[in-house]
Amino acid sequence: MAVLEVRGLTKHFEVRPSLLSRMLGDGGVRVIKAVEDVSFSIGEGEILGLAGESGCGKSTTCLLITRLLEPSAGEILFKGTPIHTLEGGDLARFRSKVQIIFQDPYESLNPRFTVFDLIAEGPRALGLWDAHETEERVLAMLASVGLPPQDYRARYPHEMSGGERQRVGIAAALVLEPELVVADEPLSMLDVSIRAGILDLLRGLSERLGFSCLYVSHDLSILSNIADRLMIMYLGMVAEIGSIEDVISAPRHPYANALVEAVPAPDPRYKRPIPKIHGDIARPVDPPPGCRFASRCPHAIDVCRVDPLPALVGVGDGHLAACHRLGELA
Numbered sequence: 001m002a003v004l005e006v007r008g009l010t011k012h013f014e015v016r017p018s019l020l021s022r023m024l025g026d027g028g029v030r031v032i033k034a035v036e037d038v039s040f041s042i043g044e045g046e047i048l049g050l051a052g053e054s055g056c057g058k059s060t061t062c063l064l065i066t067r068l069l070e071p072s073a074g075e076i077l078f079k080g081t082p083i084h085t086l087e088g089g090d091l092a093r094f095r096s097k098v099q100i101i102f103q104d105p106y107e108s109l110n111p112r113f114t115v116f117d118l119i120a121e122g123p124r125a126l127g128l129w130d131a132h133e134t135e136e137r138v139l140a141m142l143a144s145v146g147l148p149p150q151d152y153r154a155r156y157p158h159e160m161s162g163g164e165r166q167r168v169g170i171a172a173a174l175v176l177e178p179e180l181v182v183a184d185e186p187l188s189m190l191d192v193s194i195r196a197g198i199l200d201l202l203r204g205l206s207e208r209l210g211f212s213c214l215y216v217s218h219d220l221s222i223l224s225n226i227a228d229r230l231m232i233m234y235l236g237m238v239a240e241i242g243s244i245e246d247v248i249s250a251p252r253h254p255y256a257n258a259l260v261e262a263v264p265a266p267d268p269r270y271k272r273p274i275p276k277i278h279g280d281i282a283r284p285v286d287p288p289p290g291c292r293f294a295s296r297c298p299h300a301i302d303v304c305r306v307d308p309l310p311a312l313v314g315v316g317d318g319h320l321a322a323c324h325r326l327g328e329l330a
């Protein structure tokens with residue numbers, strides 16, 4: 001059974017017009033279609049990478065599957081159980097078994113807590129262990145993320161570097177022994193020099209502790225290092241999903257293709273073609289009908305600009321893409 005199964009997930013935000021727009025007579029409530037009919041699953045121990053440009057709905061998806069945000073439509077099953085029906089003890093168990101690591105470790109850590117208390121906060125709130133076991137587990141977790149407990153347990157967030165803070169964030173998530181970790185760009189605030197270390201750490205811990213993971217990043221080279229499968233979103237819709245090898249070596253959606261082509265080649269003598277994306281970036285506020293990528297797609301024809309969104313279609317073993325012209329472009 002999949003650890004996480006997401007079906008038809010949709011999130012629309014309603015935004016009220018500003019005072020100025022109302023004075024100018026443009027006063028209707030706008031709908032931001034941040035996530036639209038998104039379906040995917042994550043298997044046991046699997047790392048699913050999620051990529052796509054800014055504003056395409058990656059963080060919204062993360063918040064929805066951790067139940068930090070309510071969906072407008074669709075279903076999210078954690079180990080077969082719909083998460084929106086969870087209450088009481090079941091909800092508390094879900095909250096401990098599904099953990100999120102945020103992009104900015106400074107914002108997500110309480111500045112008045114020591115490192116020890118930051119990591120112990122979750123287990124204490126859930127009443128998981130007695131004081132002795134909590135101490136043992138917190139100190140062991142600190143050591144696992146490469147922070148010697150004797151040096152770090154009494155420090156405050158402002159007394160650490162960004163990389164150290166992110167390690168504390170990872171320790172606070174993993175001390176609860178989650179079955180699913182949602183990592184929303186956990187490296188993007190860090191120096192390139194620290195990223196590789198944290199990435200190795202996460203990969204090592206995922207192998208040792210066996211959790212499943214949704215790992216969000218803009219950076220396909222990071223994802224090809226850590227993920228088993230890759231999902232590419234464009235303005236709220238899933239453009240493509242498949243094994244990391246299939247999507248990187250043979251992307252089928254024109255947007256996925258452009259993303260892959262934009263990754264710097266390892267051999268600097270080899271010049272990749274410049275990705276062919278032109279045209280206006282469509283916005284998720286009242287988006288036009290049809291494929292969300294149509295306004296920038298070099299292959300778009302009339303059919304791409306009419307409803308509905310293209311559906312995900314199988315193009316190989318577990319490899320799916322959502323493009324009206326898949327057959328012709330193959």
Ligand SMILES: Nc1ncnc2c1ncn2[C@@H]1O[C@H](COP(=O)(O)OP(=O)(O)OP(=O)(O)O)[C@@H](O)[C@H]1O
Nearest residue numbers: 013015032034053054055056057058059060061284
């Ligand atoms: N609470 C909210 N209210 C209104 N609109 C929102 C809200 N949260 C997100 N949005 C909008 O939804 C869309 C998707 O946002 P989201 O944060 O999921 O993007 P993202 O893919 O994580 O982008 P980034 O790579 O910049 O982090 C954006 O247009 C954003 O402005």
Ligand SMILES: [Mg+2]
Nearest residue numbers: 058059060184
């Ligand atoms: Mg985001």
